[in-house]
Amino acid sequence: MMQESGTETKSNDSVIQNGAGPDNHLLECTLRESRSNGETPLEVGAVELAHLQQQQALQAARQLLINQQPFSGIKANKRNDKHPSLQVPVSVAMMTPQVITPQQMQQILQQQVLTPQQLQVLLQQQQALMLQQQQLQEFYKKQQEQLQLQLLQQQHAGKQPKEQQQQQQVATQQLAFQQQLLQMQQLQQQHLLTLQRQGLLSIQPGQPTLPLQSLAQGMIPAELQQLWKEVTGSHTADDVVCNNHSTLDLSTTCVSSTAQPKTSLLLNSQASTNGQASVLTLKRESSSHEEYTHNHPLYGHGVCKWPGCETICEDFPSFLKHLNSEHALDDRSTAQCRVQMQVVQQLELQLSKDKERLQAMMSHLHVKSTEPKASPQPLNLVSSATLSKTASEASPQSLPHTPTTPTAPLTPITQGPSVITTTSIHNVGPIRRRYSDKYNIPISSDPMISVDFLSLPDFAQNQEFYKNAEVRPPFTYASLIRQGILESPEKQLTLNEIYNWFTRQFAYFRRNAATWKNAVRHNLSLHKCFVRVENVKGAVWTVDEMEFQKRRPQKISGSPTLIKNIQTSHAYCSPLSAALQASMAENSLPLYTTASMGNPALNSLANAIREDLNGVMEHTSSNGSDSSPGRSPMQGMHQVHVKEEPLDHDDNDGPLSLVTTANHSPDFDRDRDYEDEPVNDDME
DNA sequence: ACCAGGGTAAACATGT
DNA sequence: GACATGTTTACCCTGG
Numbered sequence: 243m244m245q246e247s248g249t250e251t252k253s254n255d256s257v258i259q260n261g262a263g264p265d266n267h268l269l270e271c272t273l274r275e276s277r278s279n280g281e282t283p284l285e286v287g288a289v290e291l292a293h294l295q296q297q298q299a300l301q302a303a304r305q306l307l308i309n310q311q312p313f314s315g316i317k318a319n320k321r322n323d324k325h326p327s328l329q330v331p332v333s334v335a336m337m338t339p340q341v342i343t344p345q346q347m348q349q350i351l352q353q354q355v356l357t358p359q360q361l362q363v364l365l366q367q368q369q370a371l372m373l374q375q376q377q378l379q380e381f382y383k384k385q386q387e388q389l390q391l392q393l394l395q396q397q398h399a400g401k402q403p404k405e406q407q408q409q410q411q412v413a414t415q416q417l418a419f420q421q422q423l424l425q426m427q428q429l430q431q432q433h434l435l436t437l438q439r440q441g442l443l444s445i446q447p448g449q450p451t452l453p454l455q456s457l458a459q460g461m462i463p464a465e466l467q468q469l470w471k472e473v474t475g476s477h478t479a480d481d482v483v484c485n486n487h488s489t490l491d492l493s494t495t496c497v498s499s500t501a502q503p504k505t506s507l508l509l510n511s512q513a514s515t516n517g518q519a520s521v522l523t524l525k526r527e528s529s530s531h532e533e534y535t536h537n538h539p540l541y542g543h544g545v546c547k548w549p550g551c552e553t554i555c556e557d558f559p560s561f562l563k564h565l566n567s568e569h570a571l572d573d574r575s576t577a578q579c580r581v582q583m584q585v586v587q588q589l590e591l592q593l594s595k596d597k598e599r600l601q602a603m604m605s606h607l608h609v610k611s612t613e614p615k616a617s618p619q620p621l622n623l624v625s626s627a628t629l630s631k632t633a634s635e636a637s638p639q640s641l642p643h644t645p646t647t648p649t650a651p652l653t654p655i656t657q658g659p660s661v662i663t664t665t666s667i668h669n670v671g672p673i674r675r676r677y678s679d680k681y682n683i684p685i686s687s688d689p690m691i692s693v694d695f696l697s698l699p700d701f702a703q704n705q706e707f708y709k710n711a712e713v714r715p716p717f718t719y720a721s722l723i724r725q726g727i728l729e730s731p732e733k734q735l736t737l738n739e740i741y742n743w744f745t746r747q748f749a750y751f752r753r754n755a756a757t758w759k760n761a762v763r764h765n766l767s768l769h770k771c772f773v774r775v776e777n778v779k780g781a782v783w784t785v786d787e788m789e790f791q792k793r794r795p796q797k798i799s800g801s802p803t804l805i806k807n808i809q810t811s812h813a814y815c816s817p818l819s820a821a822l823q824a825s826m827a828e829n830s831l832p833l834y835t836t837a838s839m840g841n842p843a844l845n846s847l848a849n850a851i852r853e854d855l856n857g858v859m860e861h862t863s864s865n866g867s868d869s870s871p872g873r874s875p876m877q878g879m880h881q882v883h884v885k886e887e888p889l890d891h892d893d894n895d896g897p898l899s900l901v902t903t904a905n906h907s908p909d910f911d912r913d914r915d916y917e918d919e920p921v922n923d924d925m926e
Numbered sequence: 927a928c929c930a931g932g933g934t935a936a937a938c939a940t941g942t
Numbered sequence: 943g944a945c946a947t948g949t950t951t952a953c954c955c956t957g958g
Contacts, residue, residue, distance in 0.1 A: 718932065737947060761933065767949050774948080781947080 540565065549578055712749045719758075719765040722748075723772060724785045734775065734782040737763065 540546060541561045546553040548569050555561035569575055708715050715722065726743035727735050735743065741759055744751040751758050766772045771789035775782050 720932090757934070760935070763946095763948060764934080764950090765932090766947095 540569075549582060708748045708750065709746075710749055712753075714750045715748055719761050720769050720771065720790070723762060723765055723783070724790055727772075727783060727785045734784045736780060736782050737766070740766075740783065 538558070538561070540548050541555065541558060544554055544556060546555055546561060546564055546568075548565070551568065553564055553568065555564050707713075717725075722744065723740055726740050726747070727733060729743070730739070740762060741755075744758065744762065745755075766774070766783055769789075771786045771792075773784045773786050775784055
């Protein structure tokens with residue numbers, strides 16, 4: 243048994259590494275490549291860039307999806323280690339970090355300039371973009387396959403007009419989707435630009451390509467329109483007339499005769515390089531030449547950033563010369579500028595659509611983070627005021643050291659599929675006091691609140707977040723251990739299984755295993771609510787729910803905050819009252835059956851009962867011998883001690899039979915009274 | 927300042 | 943002896 247569990251632990255550890263390591267590895271690789279790209283004078287075409295960035299987004303999206311499942315993500319991570327993204331039919335070149343990589347998001351976090359709401363919105367927008375890109379990419383691939391198939395057919399069967407038409411249609415569709423992909427990419431650029439403009443994201447010196455391209459391609463339509471007016475003058479009116487839409491839909495029929503067709507944009511054709519933007523450039527140069535010398539939107543890394551140009555200019559004067567000569571005011575440049583405006587406009591529209599879609603998705607998923615109500619912040623998105631300290635707490639790197647190290651790096655928060663809701667937090671168990679306030683959990687401004695548990699649906703919902711986000715769960719070890727045990731089908735787990743549960747449910751516990759495992763063992767031994775039961779297979783740990791309830795600090799009546807929260811927070815949905823539990827136990831009901839736990843109605847009822855009793859019993863606990871603040875008022879009333887009878891329960895599979903006893907130790911921990919547990923003594 | 931709860935580290939014992 | 947498991951103690955931090 244011991245050997246077996248030991249093997250399990252080892253394999254589990256390896257799984258942990260596989261689960262967390264490749265992920266980081268992938269991200270690090272992405273970052274590295276991005277940075278190396280920024281330092282490389284060579285450039286790739288926009289299409290290739292778009293493909294690569296879309297693959298990045300795909301990777302991230304896959305990661306998000308994969309991580310929703312406990313173990314599949316580990317395998318997927320392994321797969322990601324091999325960089326399957328490079329198999330896409332694009333030339334493998336340098337990657338420009340125009341997709342907001344997790345590192346960048348982490349950077350944002352570290353800069354502590356984002357409010358949680360902002361961050362949440364950004365993350366979700368990014369996620370939505372990634373997913374949409376994935377869809378487009380898949381569709382694009384299908385179109386590509388179809389095109390190739392038809393090409394083959396054509397080769398064998400000879401060319402026929404219909405097939406040619408079909409082929410053309412497919413090609414057109416493909417181009418359209420390519421354009422969509424490019425637009426998605428540019429949307430992300432704009433997204434990033436918005437971040438930059440808001441000062442939320444600073445671009446490191448090693449990544450000059452990013453801001454330049456973003457600036458070049460992510461201009462706000464209003465600015466472009468103004469620019470357009472300045473540059474084109476009388477042409478503007480024609481544009482408006484020409485537009486089929488009220489916006490800047492500059493179709494190819496509208497642009498001038500020398501205008502590039504739509505495909506030229508997405509294919510990044512080597513359009514002749516002369517354009518009217520140079521006028522503006524000159525205008526700017528005349529005003530503040532120095533200012534734009536190193537920050538010209540159209541110049542970066544010795545390369546002209548005019549769309550489709552990429553002419554190498556050794557220095558800024560040569561670039562200016564090139565700009566004046568090649569991108570002068572002519573129809574072609576005008577057309578290019580129009581196309582760019584159109585792209586920007588469509589990006590704006592796309593962004594608004596994506597926002598709407600995001601809202602719909604969130605409302606569908608009952609995500610509460612964007613609710614306008616007070617302090618609906620997700621757990622991981624702490625307020626900026628407390629970000630630093632919380633970050634150190636939440637950082638997996640900070641796990642081994644003491645909580646007094648606020649300088650620890652911020653946790654790389656991987657965006658999880660769900661967001662922590664305040665209601666569900668309290669369903670788990672006691673919130674770790676020192677973290678609860680930092681996490682800005684509105685409901686628990688009183689750290690002594692003891693709303694808890696037995697709401698596995700809610701808990702599972704939050705678990706989805708913690709499975710992916712390396713955020714330290716704000717629950718005590720005892721609560722987590724208990725949750726893990728109660729989630730097990732037999733309400734009992736071996737130590738190793740508890741370990742596995744931790745690593746499975748919390749990305750945070752996939753690191754520093756020695757630390758938290760020690761803490762788990764410590765808590766198991768320390769807290770009386772955890773009962774060790776030996777059977778043939780070995781020792782398993784169970785939860786003495788009454789003991790667990792006893793430790794709950796009860797200051798409900800004395801806490802105006804709590805009272806207020808109770809009134810305003812729909813009673814936390816699910817805590818099962820101790821009274822109800824006791825009643826169930828007395829009636830030989832399966833205390834921890836999944837049915838009872840998964841019944842929201844029952845949980846609500848239990849919660850109401852519990853709250854009422856808490857309020858009533860606060861001052862009626864007549865057990866004078868127990869003045870422990872950790873004692874629940876319920877215990878004075880019931881004095882029911884759920885205890886295990888190992889002799890009665892089947893060694894193999896049967897759930898533990900629960901009998902009630904009348905006596906128990908009042909203290910939850912420290913004074914663990916083993917006389918109360920003759921079973922264990924007997925067994926040991 | 928004190929206390930309690932919680933986290934972390936570590937020593938130690940025991941069993942495999 | 944190595945390792946897993948379990949117990950215990952000590953120290954620290956946080957919040958009341």
